[in-house]
Amino acid sequence: MEPKFKCVLLKISGEGLAGADKNGIDVGVVTKLALQIKKLHQAGVRMGIVVGGGNFFRGAKNAGEMMDRSVADQIGMLATVMNAMALKSALEGQAVPVRVFSGISVPQVCDNYTFRNATEAWLDGNVLIFAGGTGSPYFTTDTGAALRAIEMHCEVLMKATQVDGVYDSDPRTNPQAKRYDTITFSEVLAKHLNVLDMTAVSMAEAADLPVMIFSLNGENSIVNAVYGKEKCTIIKKQ
Ligand code: UDP
Numbered sequence: 001m002e003p004k005f006k007c008v009l010l011k012i013s014g015e016g017l018a019g020a021d022k023n024g025i026d027v028g029v030v031t032k033l034a035l036q037i038k039k040l041h042q043a044g045v046r047m048g049i050v051v052g053g054g055n056f057f058r059g060a061k062n063a064g065e066m067m068d069r070s071v072a073d074q075i076g077m078l079a080t081v082m083n084a085m086a087l088k089s090a091l092e093g094q095a096v097p098v099r100v101f102s103g104i105s106v107p108q109v110c111d112n113y114t115f116r117n118a119t120e121a122w123l124d125g126n127v128l129i130f131a132g133g134t135g136s137p138y139f140t141t142d143t144g145a146a147l148r149a150i151e152m153h154c155e156v157l158m159k160a161t162q163v164d165g166v167y168d169s170d171p172r173t174n175p176q177a178k179r180y181d182t183i184t185f186s187e188v189l190a191k192h193l194n195v196l197d198m199t200a201v202s203m204a205e206a207a208d209l210p211v212m213i214f215s216l217n218g219e220n221s222i223v224n225a226v227y228g229k230e231k232c233t234i235i236k237k238q
Contacts, residue, residue: 009156010047017086033090035094048130051131069137096127119152149204185202185236
């Protein structure tokens with residue numbers, strides 16, 4: 001069976017690299033992620049991965065009297081670099097060629113993101129990990145993921161979350177909540193469905209980039225999602 005998508009941007013929240021306490025990095029969890037990414041790379045899928053940083057720090061939550069929002073967001077962006085380094089090591093441990101490009105400059109640990117360097121590394125057959133979000137404060141890694149997906153001409157932005165799609169209400173509190181198989185960007189915006197940062201939704205809509213929301217929790221969920229076999233919601237234009 002052929003993968004449904006050949007060129008994807010996968011967004012993994014920081015929590016996706018953590019264990020049950022949702023903090024820090026769980027090496028076992030990261031190793032399992034790397035094994036799935038390896039399978040897809042071996043199947044010829046071109047993969048870019050944006051990692052979040054919420055398992056360490058979120059700027060909007062931690063900014064306040066003692067810390068300017070821009071500084072808090074810089075800490076958040078640096079947290080994504082730590083996650084990227086962990087995922088990179090796990091992929092190297094599986095002999096997967098991988099490069100990390102960061103929107104925030106940390107030259108001792110990874111390369112700065114430029115479109116040219118990232119494209120070259122991709123054409124050389126590497127998995128790309130995009131760290132540092134957009135490199136600017138007041139954004140999230142969802143928006144960084146939409147941006148990189150559009151720049152790299154990915155077919156789909158796949159957001160791995162804790163739920164298996166977009167619901168009309170919170171399925172954790174409402175057992176009657178209905179999951180959408182597909183939904184339009186305008187409905188997501190109009191109904192304020194909190195599945196993807198609104199800036200990212202607007203960018204994806206403008207670029208006509210479909211967004212898949214699926215659960216990271218299944219045994220092989222990333223692989224299944226790329227093969228079109230995972231329960232999910234697709235957000236699209238029409
Ligand atoms: N961040 C930022 N600009 C970006 C992306 C991220 O300032 O373009 C900061 C922001 O403080 C954010 C933190 O990095 O809270 C971690 O990213 P995010 O909250 O998106 O991580 P996730 O929730 O996906 O783990």
